[in-house]
Amino acid sequence: MIPQPTESTAIDPSALSLGHLHHTLLSLVAPRPIAFASTVDAEGRPNLSPFSYFNVFGINPPVLIFSPARSVRNLAHKDTTANVHEVPEVVINLVDMDIVEQASLASCPYPKGVNEFEKAGLQMLPSDLVKPPRVAAAPASFECAVDQIIPVGNEGGSGNLVICRVLRIHVRQDLLLPDNRINLEALRMVGRMGGNYYVNASGAALFEIEKPNEKLGIGFDNLPAALRESAYLSGAELARLANVSQIPEPDTETAARLETYVGTQQQAEAGYYPADAPTWVVGVKNLLAQSKVAEAWQWYLKHA
Numbered sequence: 001m002i003p004q005p006t007e008s009t010a011i012d013p014s015a016l017s018l019g020h021l022h023h024t025l026l027s028l029v030a031p032r033p034i035a036f037a038s039t040v041d042a043e044g045r046p047n048l049s050p051f052s053y054f055n056v057f058g059i060n061p062p063v064l065i066f067s068p069a070r071s072v073r074n075l076a077h078k079d080t081t082a083n084v085h086e087v088p089e090v091v092i093n094l095v096d097m098d099i100v101e102q103a104s105l106a107s108c109p110y111p112k113g114v115n116e117f118e119k120a121g122l123q124m125l126p127s128d129l130v131k132p133p134r135v136a137a138a139p140a141s142f143e144c145a146v147d148q149i150i151p152v153g154n155e156g157g158s159g160n161l162v163i164c165r166v167l168r169i170h171v172r173q174d175l176l177l178p179d180n181r182i183n184l185e186a187l188r189m190v191g192r193m194g195g196n197y198y199v200n201a202s203g204a205a206l207f208e209i210e211k212p213n214e215k216l217g218i219g220f221d222n223l224p225a226a227l228r229e230s231a232y233l234s235g236a237e238l239a240r241l242a243n244v245s246q247i248p249e250p251d252t253e254t255a256a257r258l259e260t261y262v263g264t265q266q267q268a269e270a271g272y273y274p275a276d277a278p279t280w281v282v283g284v285k286n287l288l289a290q291s292k293v294a295e296a297w298q299w300y301l302k303h304a
Helices: 018-028 079-086 100-106 235-242 252-256 265-269 279-289 293-303
Strands: 035-040 046-051 054-059 062-066 089-093 140-151 160-171 189-192 198-201
Touching: 035 062, 035 079, 046 079, 046 100, 062 140, 079 089, 079 140, 079 160, 089 160, 235 279, 235 293, 252 293, 279 293
Parallel strands: none
Antiparallel strands: 035 046, 035 089, 054 062, 062 160, 089 140, 140 160, 189 198
């Protein structure tokens, strides 16, 4: 059934304390990738700090943006912000499960001039094109020139958008497939959540959704009414069925091979689908759960 609106609570950001607003925004806008940024000051002293206000913002030219925020307590800028003003270069290292604890340790507010590589037990590697060093244990690193630094406020908690142009990318060899694409199942990335929480973006957490970029999905409005109005199918399941360029023609040979996906009464009793669900719903839900969209359509066309 098409998802229906649910009740929500409206929140005025200006009515919240900065601490409460920080918790709300960072808990809801998640998971966020982590930019483990290494910089140097005018004297060449390295600094290393993680930032979860970070993402990629273009590929031509290749641009990454991260944002160190001013201190809420004393309005001070991060050492990273001061460094990229003095030396407009940065290496953005990625954070995986192997180094996430060390990245967290490097976030401690050490005095300026303290080398967080040493504090966090991380080896420095020289970069090819920029002065800041790379994190040897990082799964990937981006050597960047800093093109712009844009402050978005002057109060505590306000950000500074550091716009970085990627000059060179380093990827750990074991993460590359034979065609030099990235092996996403081997890349054990970490995402930042709210509070003390992180997410391990690997293993069972990974799933695929076929991109509709190369074709137009028929959309919910063109689904047969029995599907669109079914109380048994979720919005996610309907979206998978609606992401085909056209409703397929019945294929009796394929449909005949699908009888093993009817399911069992034990599955119904376990709550996998309602016990009173019709046969076509049982097959469709079972097939969609196995990412067999074409087969789900054939089951529906035969049994609905």
